[in-house]
Amino acid sequence: MTRLEGQDWLTSSATTAVFDALEAAGGPDSARFVGGSVRNALVGRPVDDFDVATRLKPEESMAALKAAGIKVVPTGIAHGTITAVSERKPYEITSLRCDVKTDGRRAVVAFTDDWAEDAARRDFRLNALYADRTGAIFDPTGQGVEDALAGRVVFVGDPNTRIEEDYLRILRFFRLFAWYGGSDADAEGLAACAAHASGLTRLSAERVSKELMKLLAAPDPRAAIHAMRDAGVLERLFPAVSGLGAFDALSAASDDPVLRLSALLPDDPAAAADIARGLRLPRAIERRLAAAAGGPLDPTTGERELRALIYRLGKEAVSDRIRRGGGLQPQADTAPALALIERWPVPRLPVGxxxxxxxxxxxxxxxxxxxxxxxxxxxxxxxxxxxxxxxxxxxxxxxx
Structure with missing residues (x-):
């Protein structure tokens, strides 16, 4: 059996308190870590979210934790999820579930005590991994550990079924591929995403933008974005995208997800702002994207011209446009221009x-x-x- 080693969070006093409380009510092996924490620890990535699956029903979990003096918040109790706050650390605790009914956006669930049944409703095999408090990994699909170590993002069971349960899984497929995938996306999953791309229109803009920004924050999102284009998914989000050369160049030069997004939008401030509003992005990001849509700036722009641009447009807008220009001219040194933007104190109009x-x-x-x-x-x-x-x-x- 594969086992997680050297993970301080498994043996921390905060974790011990949560598991002691749950096991006091449900018995040994009534709770396991699940999903991201197990996957990340397995592949040597940082672990910063703690999701726990339990055989206990939500009300039983709440009662057990409260009895142990642990703060509990009913964050999603209708779907079996509560949050325990132990030593100021949040642990999202969800009862084992199976889907009764799905409509592509949300699910009606029933609770179960079967770990395999809970795993069967999850999205990808590398996310359907569980670990007990000792670090022993349980892999109900039989291929989750192998996928995680090999950099494969593969749906649990039939990918068409998984997507029809929740169309957001299309974007999650590409987001996880960007973060954990190898050189090529799973062909069967890619075909299913292409076949169901129209379902993205049924999702809320907030859910779409959240996944998109997470994808663009990956160390190198280029392969995932290209796969989205090839599957016809990217055009559902950005119909005006014609080529990805600017995006590729900028993504290699900058890890800023907002700046990377700007390279997917038209160089038209009004159009960029409309797309940002459609995605329900924060107003600050909308304004930044609209400003960046003024177009790339030559990194060798003279200081005098740069100062005039900074005065009129603001430091952030000019910095973003210089970085965009630097992406298109990798041989050009952006450092002098960026240093000027950073250090120049923008003067106020001296008369009134x-x-x-x-x-x-x-x-x-x-x-x-x-x-x-x-x-x-x-x-x-x-x-x-x-x-x-x-x-x-x-x-x-x-x-x-």
Whole structure:
């Protein structure tokens, strides 16, 4: 039997308290770690989420944990999930389940005490792995350990059935391939994703964007994105995507998921903002994508021009566009431009309406025209620190 070794989280006092409580109510082997923590530990990745499966019903788990003095939150009790907080660490605890009814978005479940039955409803074999508190791994599908070690992402059972239960599994297939897969995606799974790609329209935008951003945060998402394109999945999300050259170049140069996403969007700020809104992305990300859609900037852009762009667009927008340009020109050094963006203190317009009032100008539309002309000259002259009064006096004499 395969066993996890050297995992401090298995023997921590927080874990011990949770398992002691559950086993006091359900007996030995009534709880096991499941999914990501087991998979990650097996392949030497960091473990930061703790999912536990148990034979206990949700109410029994809650009662057992509360009796042990452990805080419990009923985070998803209708589907059998509660969260125990032990020594400030969250443990998501879910009763063993089987699906009674699914509609492609959500499931009606029944509880069971059969580990194999619980494994059969999970998405991928490398996620259908369980480990007891000693680190002993249980692999009900018989191939989960092998898949994890070989970098294979394979559906549990028939991939068409798994996808029809929840169409989000299409994106999860590509996301896990990006993070854990080898050189080629599983052919049967890929074909099933292609056949059911239209089902993505039935999902909420929030669920789609969450999976997408996780995928784009992978160390190298290029193979997964190409597989999505080949399966007709990418065009369901971004119909305007024509080529992936810019995405490939940028993904090799930057690990920023938002920046990588910008390379999949059209170089049209309004269109990029519309797509971001459609994905229900946070407003800050929407604004950033719209700004980055101004197009790549040449990394060798001169300092004077860079300062003007930073003043008008903001540091983040210019930095993103320089990075996009750097992706397209890997031979160009982006460091000088990025250093300037970082260190240059963006000045404020040194004059305002009060200065014009002191010169005897009555407030009105002319104020704005004079100040706009002053700002344009000030930027063009590379933000001089003095001479403001003389410039303002000269411009104020112009007919506007």
């Amino acid at each position: 309406g009060r200065d014009l009032a002191k010169m005897g100008f009555e407030p009105g539309p002319g104020h704005g025209l004079i100040l706009k002309a002053f700002e344009a000259e000030w930027i063009a002259d590379d933000f001089p620190a003095d001479g403001h009064q003389a410039r303002l006096t000269r411009l104020a004499k112009r007919p506007f």
